[in-house]
Amino acid sequence: MKLYCFIVILFIGLLSCKKEDKKKLNNISEKLNTSISDSNSHIDSVISHNKSKKHSNLLVKKDSLINLNHSDSKNAHRHDSATKERNDHNKIFGLKSDKGIAKDSSNKYYIYLSFDDGPQLPGTYNCKNILEKYNVRATFFMIGVHNTGLVREKLVDSLNDNPLFIVCNHSDTHANNKYSLFYKNAKNALQDFLTAESKLKLKHKLARLPGRNTWAVNHQIKGESSAFDVAKKLDSIGYSIFGWDLEWRFVHSNIPVESASEMIKKVKNTLKSGRTHYPNSIVILMHDRMFDKPQYADSLQKFISALKNDKQYIFETLDKYPILSAEKIK
Ligand SMILES: [Zn+2]
Structure with missing residues (x-):
């Protein structure tokens, strides 16, 4: 009987342990996702910044060409x-x-x-x-x-x-x-x-x-x-x-x-x-x-x-x- 009780307690303990791990895993996964999405949006913003920088450079070049031209x-x-x-x-x-x-x-x-x-x-x-x-x-x-x-x-x-x-x-x-x-x-x-x-x-x-x-x-x-x-x-x-x-x-x-x-x-x-x-x-x-x-x-x-x-x-x-x-x- 003692042995039986010990096994049941051990099994419940294991189950709750798994739940904790799962929570931890979920937290880690969420953090990872946030970080990935952050880095994606950072990449996006860098790209868009570069794009607009490139565009404004082009506009400057374009303006100077206009001035050169006529x-x-x-x-x-x-x-x-x-x-x-x-x-x-x-x-x-x-x-x-x-x-x-x-x-x-x-x-x-x-x-x-x-x-x-x-x-x-x-x-x-x-x-x-x-x-x-x-x-x-x-x-x-x-x-x-x-x-x-x-x-x-x-x-x-x-x-x-x-x-x-x-x-x-x-x-x-x-x-x-x-x-x-x-x-x-x-x-x-x-x-x-x-x-x-x-x-x-x-x-x-x-x-x-x-x-x-x-x-x-x-x-x-x-x-x-x-x-x-x-x-x-x-x-x-x-x-x-x-x-x-x-x-x-x-x-x-x-x-x-x-x-x-x-x-x-x-x-x-x-x-x-x-x-x-x-x-x-x-x-x-x-x-x-x-x-x-x-x-x-x-x-x-x-x-x-x-x-x-x-x-x-x-x-x-x-x-x-x-x-x-x-x-x-x-
Ligand atoms: Zn003539």
């Missing part, structure tokens, strides 16, 4: 800070034309309006008046033989002296509109540009080739190859040559094809597509004579005022074009 829109493009702007632009050389970088780095777009074949009256006057009214910068590619008579000469002088504008070389004879022949003789073509340079009293060594969308910027020659020999010659004497990304077309010599709103759409689409010579920048070709008639001058006014009112667009002259090297600018 600097501050309010101040950097003022005429009196032209040297600083030029230096900022020259820093871009290292980036070259990596579309990926610039596409993500700026929500500003740069519009380079360019008017060809002037001086032509009254088109050039109309363009000048509208651009002045909206305080918008533009580039005029002019022809030497068109600069005859006091009225035209005075007009060209006034454009040369106005900080909103630059007057550039579009040759003396415009190849007499016989382009193939003109580009076959590079030496004569070069002389034609030099004649225009002196007739138009040009301050900038920037040119557009007549009838050819050929580029020579920062010694990189691109575009229509039939004009490469002439482009090389001009490049060798310090010229930069600009083609265009988008043309406001005309028919019957001076009637615009697109309306103002159609052109605005084209500008937006072309910039968004990234199909421009340099990212976030668009060179638009127009001709002074397209705006001879009041209704078409009105189209130009609508086009310019709409883009000017949209703060993501900034108008510049082509001497401020990215990747244009400092030594190219007189």
Whole structure:
């Protein structure tokens, strides 16, 4: 009987012992779980911290790229800070034309309006008046033989002296509109540009080739190859040559094809597509004579005022074009 009682007491003791152990085990397990979950949430917070740190670093990089790319829109493009702007632009050389970088780095777009074949009256006057009214910068590619008579000469002088504008070389004879022949003789073509340079009293060594969308910027020659020999010659004497990304077309010599709103759409689409010579920048070709008639001058006014009112667009002259090297600018 004594033995039986001892066995029963021992069995109960063992049972209670197991319960205690189980409790202890449960406590340990709970602590472990808490600690694991703590460390998980710590890992999560470290990851998220790193992520946000990485993100803010990226934002800093992005901001500095924006500053590098086109600097501050309010101040950097003022005429009196032209040297600083030029230096900022020259820093871009290292980036070259990596579309990926610039596409993500700026929500500003740069519009380079360019008017060809002037001086032509009254088109050039109309363009000048509208651009002045909206305080918008533009580039005029002019022809030497068109600069005859006091009225035209005075007009060209006034454009040369106005900080909103630059007057550039579009040759003396415009190849007499016989382009193939003109580009076959590079030496004569070069002389034609030099004649225009002196007739138009040009301050900038920037040119557009007549009838050819050929580029020579920062010694990189691109575009229509039939004009490469002439482009090389001009490049060798310090010229930069600009083609265009988008043309406001005309028919019957001076009637615009697109309306103002159609052109605005084209500008937006072309910039968004990234199909421009340099990212976030668009060179638009127009001709002074397209705006001879009041209704078409009105189209130009609508086009310019709409883009000017949209703060993501900034108008510049082509001497401020990215990747244009400092030594190219007189
Ligand atoms: Zn032309």
